[in-house]
Amino acid sequence: MAKPILEVNDLRVSFKMYAGEVQAVRGVSFTLNKGEVLAIVGESGCGKSVTAQTIMRLNPTPPSIIKEGSSILFDGKHEITKLTNSQMEHVRGEEMGMIFQDPMTSLNPTMTIGAQISEGIRKHQKVKKVEALLRASDLLALVGISNPHERLHQYPHELSGGMRQRVMIAIALACNPKLLIADEPTTALDVTIQAQIIDLLRDIQKKTETSIIIITHDLGVVAEIAQRVLVMYAGRVVEQGYLDEIFYNPQHPYTWGLLRSVPRLDSDTKSALVSIPGTPPDLFAPPKGCAFAARCPYAMKVCTEIDPGHFRVSDTHSSACWLLHEDAPNVERPIEAGGRTHG
Amino acid sequence: MAEQPILEVRNLRKHFNLGDGKILKAVDGVNFAINKGETFGLVGESGCGKSTAGRTIIRLYEATDGEVLFNGKDIRKLEGKQRQQLYRNMQMVYQDPYASLNPRMTVGNIIAEGLDIHGLASGKKRRERVSELLNDVGLNEEHASRFPHEFSGGQRQRIGIARALAIEPQFIIADEPISALDVSVQAQVVNLFKKLQREHGLTYLFIAHDLAMVKHISDRIGVMYLGKLAEVAPSEQLYAKPLHPYTQSLLSAIPIPDPQLQRKRERIILKGEIPSPLNPPSGCPFRTRCPFAMDVCAQVMPEFKEVEPGHFVACHLHT
Ligand SMILES: Nc1ncnc2c1ncn2[C@@H]1O[C@H](COP(=O)(O)OP(=O)(O)OP(=O)(O)O)[C@@H](O)[C@H]1O
Ligand SMILES: Nc1ncnc2c1ncn2[C@@H]1O[C@H](COP(=O)(O)OP(=O)(O)OP(=O)(O)O)[C@@H](O)[C@H]1O
Ligand code: SF4
Ligand SMILES: [Mg+2]
Ligand SMILES: [Mg+2]
Numbered sequence: 129m130a131k132p133i134l135e136v137n138d139l140r141v142s143f144k145m146y147a148g149e150v151q152a153v154r155g156v157s158f159t160l161n162k163g164e165v166l167a168i169v170g171e172s173g174c175g176k177s178v179t180a181q182t183i184m185r186l187n188p189t190p191p192s193i194i195k196e197g198s199s200i201l202f203d204g205k206h207e208i209t210k211l212t213n214s215q216m217e218h219v220r221g222e223e224m225g226m227i228f229q230d231p232m233t234s235l236n237p238t239m240t241i242g243a244q245i246s247e248g249i250r251k252h253q254k255v256k257k258v259e260a261l262l263r264a265s266d267l268l269a270l271v272g273i274s275n276p277h278e279r280l281h282q283y284p285h286e287l288s289g290g291m292r293q294r295v296m297i298a299i300a301l302a303c304n305p306k307l308l309i310a311d312e313p314t315t316a317l318d319v320t321i322q323a324q325i326i327d328l329l330r331d332i333q334k335k336t337e338t339s340i341i342i343i344t345h346d347l348g349v350v351a352e353i354a355q356r357v358l359v360m361y362a363g364r365v366v367e368q369g370y371l372d373e374i375f376y377n378p379q380h381p382y383t384w385g386l387l388r389s390v391p392r393l394d395s396d397t398k399s400a401l402v403s404i405p406g407t408p409p410d411l412f413a414p415p416k417g418c419a420f421a422a423r424c425p426y427a428m429k430v431c432t433e434i435d436p437g438h439f440r441v442s443d444t445h446s447s448a449c450w451l452l453h454e455d456a457p458n459v460e461r462p463i464e465a466g467g468r469t470h471g
Numbered sequence: 472m473a474e475q476p477i478l479e480v481r482n483l484r485k486h487f488n489l490g491d492g493k494i495l496k497a498v499d500g501v502n503f504a505i506n507k508g509e510t511f512g513l514v515g516e517s518g519c520g521k522s523t524a525g526r527t528i529i530r531l532y533e534a535t536d537g538e539v540l541f542n543g544k545d546i547r548k549l550e551g552k553q554r555q556q557l558y559r560n561m562q563m564v565y566q567d568p569y570a571s572l573n574p575r576m577t578v579g580n581i582i583a584e585g586l587d588i589h590g591l592a593s594g595k596k597r598r599e600r601v602s603e604l605l606n607d608v609g610l611n612e613e614h615a616s617r618f619p620h621e622f623s624g625g626q627r628q629r630i631g632i633a634r635a636l637a638i639e640p641q642f643i644i645a646d647e648p649i650s651a652l653d654v655s656v657q658a659q660v661v662n663l664f665k666k667l668q669r670e671h672g673l674t675y676l677f678i679a680h681d682l683a684m685v686k687h688i689s690d691r692i693g694v695m696y697l698g699k700l701a702e703v704a705p706s707e708q709l710y711a712k713p714l715h716p717y718t719q720s721l722l723s724a725i726p727i728p729d730p731q732l733q734r735k736r737e738r739i740i741l742k743g744e745i746p747s748p749l750n751p752p753s754g755c756p757f758r759t760r761c762p763f764a765m766d767v768c769a770q771v772m773p774e775f776k777e778v779e780p781g782h783f784v785a786c787h788l789h790t
Contacts, residue, residue, distance in 0.1 A: 150621075172625025172626055172656055173623040173626050319725050320721060320740075322724070323740050324740060345625075345657075346681075346726060346728075347654060347728035348683075350728070352726045371730050389654045389655040390654050390683075390728045392683060392728070401687065402658065403655055404655045404658075407606075407609050
C-alpha cells in the first residue's frame with residue numbers, strides 16, 4: 129500500500145474583511161501519496177493558491193483564518209494546523225519546498241544565486257559555507273543550468289525567466305523536501321522552456337521520490353505530468369481521480385465545461401470556444417446547495433438546496449454532483465474522451 | 472492598393488542602454504502591418520522582446536529607430552491633443568496584473584479611469600458601464616467597490632481587460648491578457664475579444680505564448696526570437712506548414728490536453744539556453760539551438776523574405 133505524505137481533511141480557510149468573511153476554501157479533503165504527482169485545477173479564484181499556501185502555512189493570519197475542525201496531517205505525524213510558528217518553520221524548511229508563480233518577486237534581487245541557495249541549505253543543515261556552495265552548484269546542475277559554478281555569482285536579473293524559475297526549483301529542492309508544491313510554475317514561461325521545466329520536475333520526481341502538488345490551469349501540463357487530478361470550484365473539490373479517469377471519464381458538469389473550453393491545435397479555429405456562461409458565486413455568501421448550480425445546464429431543484437456531497441465513481445474517483453444519485457435522470461455527456469467536443 | 476493598414480511597424484528598434492557601454496537590443500528591426508479588424512498574434516520565448524515591442528508601439532518607450540504608423544500617422548510625431556487622441560484609440564492590457572493596477576483605487580474607479588479622463592460617461596451611465604464591463608469579463612457588479620489586492624491573479628487580469636475595453640478603442644495591444652486565467656475564463660475572455668471585434672471592428676495585437684490559443688484568435692501570427700521576427704504567416708498556414716526551425720520546435724512543445732496522445736508523441740525539446748540579447752550570436756540568432764544549423768548560419772543573418780504570398784521567414788534553409 130502506498131503511504132500518504134499528506135492528508136488534508138475538511139480544510140476551511142477564510143479571510144476576515146471589513147465587509148465580511150471571504151470563505152476561500154470551504155471543506156477541501158484529499159490525500160497525497162508518497163512519490164505521487166497531484167495536479168490541482170479549477171477556475172481562477174477557486175482557492176487553489178490559498179489551499180497550497182495553507183498547507184505550508186504561508187498565509188498571514190490575520191487576515192486569513194484556518195477554521196476549527198480543519199486538519200492537515202503531514203507525513204503521518206505533523207498536524208500542520210496545530211504547529212507553533214517555529215515548529216512550522218522547521219517543517220517547512222526541512223521537508224517542504226514551494227515554487228511560486230512569479231520567480232522574479234520571490235527571489236532576492238540583491239543576493240547572488242549562490243548565496244540564496246546556500247543560505248537555504250545552511251539554515252537547516254550544519255555544513256560549512258564552501259560545502260553549501262558546492263551543493264548549490266550541484267543543484268543548479270541538477271535543474272539543468274549550464275556553467276553552474278559561474279552562475280553562483282550571478283544576480284537574478286542577469287538570468288532569463290526560465291533560468292530564474294529553475295533557480296527557484298533548485299532552492300525548493302535544497303533541503304531534499306518530501307513535498308514540493310509548485311503554484312503555476314510554468315505559467316509565466318513559453319512552451320519550449322515550459323517543456324524543459326516539466327521534464328525536469330518529472331525527472332526529479334523519479335530520482336528523488338518527492339511528492340509533488342502542481343497547481344496549473346493548463347490541462348496540457350496536467351496530462352503531461354500528473355498521476356492524479358483534483359478539480360476545484362468555489363472553494364471545494366468537485367471531482368477527483370486518476371488522470372485518465374478525469375480526462376476520459378469525467379463526471380462533473382464543471383469538469384466537462386473545463387475540458388471543453390480548451391482550444392486544441394487540431395480544432396476548428398473560427399468557431400467560438402465553449403466557455404461556461406456565468407460567473408462563480410461570491411465567496412462572501414456562498415450558496416447552500418451545489419456551488420455550480422447557477423451555471424450548470426443540468427441543475428435540478430435539489431442542486432440549489434442541498435450540497436451533493438461526494439459520490440463514489442470508483443475506489444479512486446469521486447464527484448460532487450447530484451447527477452450521480454441513482455434517482456437522477458440520465459444526461460448525455462457533451463464531451464468525448466480526451467476533451468474533444470461533439471459537433 | 473489594398474486598404475491602408477491601421478498599424479504599420481517599420482524597422483522598429485528599441486535598445487536599452489544599461490551603462491558601461493552595454494546595449495541591450497530588446498527589439499531589433501521588426502517589420503509588420505496589421506489591417507483594420509484583424510488580429511495579429513505575436514509569440515515567442517520569454518525575453519524575446521514581445522512586451523517591449525508592444526510598449527514601444529504605444530509609446531511607453533521611445534523607439535530607438537524605425538517608425539510606427541497608426542492610421543497612417545507617425546505616432547512619434549504626435550503631441551498634445553493628438554497624442555491624447557491616440558490613447559483614446561489605442562489601449563493596452565498589461566502583462567502584469569499585480570503591478571498595473573493602482574492598489575489605492577477601487578476596481579470601479581480603475582475601470583472608469585479612461586471614461587473619466589476622456590469625459591465619456593458620468594453618474595448613472597458611468598456606473599452602468601462599469602457593471603456591464605465587469606459582467607463582460609466574468610466578474611460581478613459587487614466587485615466594483617473592492618480593491619485590487621482582494622482579488623486572485625486571474626481576477627486582476629480581468630480588471631485590466633475591463634479597463635482597456637472601457638473607452639472602446641479601435642486598437643488594443645493585449646500583452647498576455649489571458650495567461651493568468653484558467654481555461655474556461657480564457658475561453659470567455661477570448662470569445663469576448665472576438666465578439667467586440669465583430670461588433671465594433673476592433674483590431675488587436677495579441678501577445679501570448681499559448682500557441683493553441685493564439686492560433687484560435689489570430690488571423691496572422693508573427694514569431695519572434697531574440698528581438699527579431701523569425702516568421703510571419705496566416706495562422707492556419709503557420710500551423711500546417713511551419714518553416715522556421717524555431718516555429719517547428721515551438722509547435723512540438725505545446726502540451727496536449729489528452730494523456731494518451733501525450734504518451735505517444737515525440738517532441739523536439741530544445742537544448743541550450745536562450746542566448747542573451749546583450750550578446751546575441753553572430754549570424755542567425757537561433758543557430759545556437761537550431762538542430763539544422765549550417766556554417767553559413769553563424770556568418771550571415773538570414774534575410775526576412777516572403778517565400779510564399781503572405782508567408783515570411785528568416786532562415787537560410789529557405790532562401
Ligand atoms: N489576502 C486576501 N484577502 C481577501 N481575499 C483573498 C485574499 N487572498 C485570496 N482571497 C480570495 O480567496 C479566493 C481564492 O483565492 P486563490 O488565490 O486561492 O485563488 P486561485 O484558485 O489560486 O486563483 P488563480 O487561478 O487566479 O490564481 C479568491 O476569491 C480571492 O478573492
Ligand atoms: N526597461 C528595461 N530596461 C532594460 N532592459 C529591459 C527593459 N525592459 C525589457 N528589457 C529587456 O529586454 C528584453 C525583452 O524583454 P520583454 O519584456 O520585451 O520580453 P517578452 O518577450 O515580453 O518576454 P516575456 O514572455 O517573459 O514577457 C529582455 O532581455 C529584458 O530583460
Ligand atoms: S450537482 Fe447539480 S448543479 Fe451541481 S454540477 Fe451536478 S447537476 Fe450541476
Ligand atoms: Mg493562484
Ligand atoms: Mg512580456
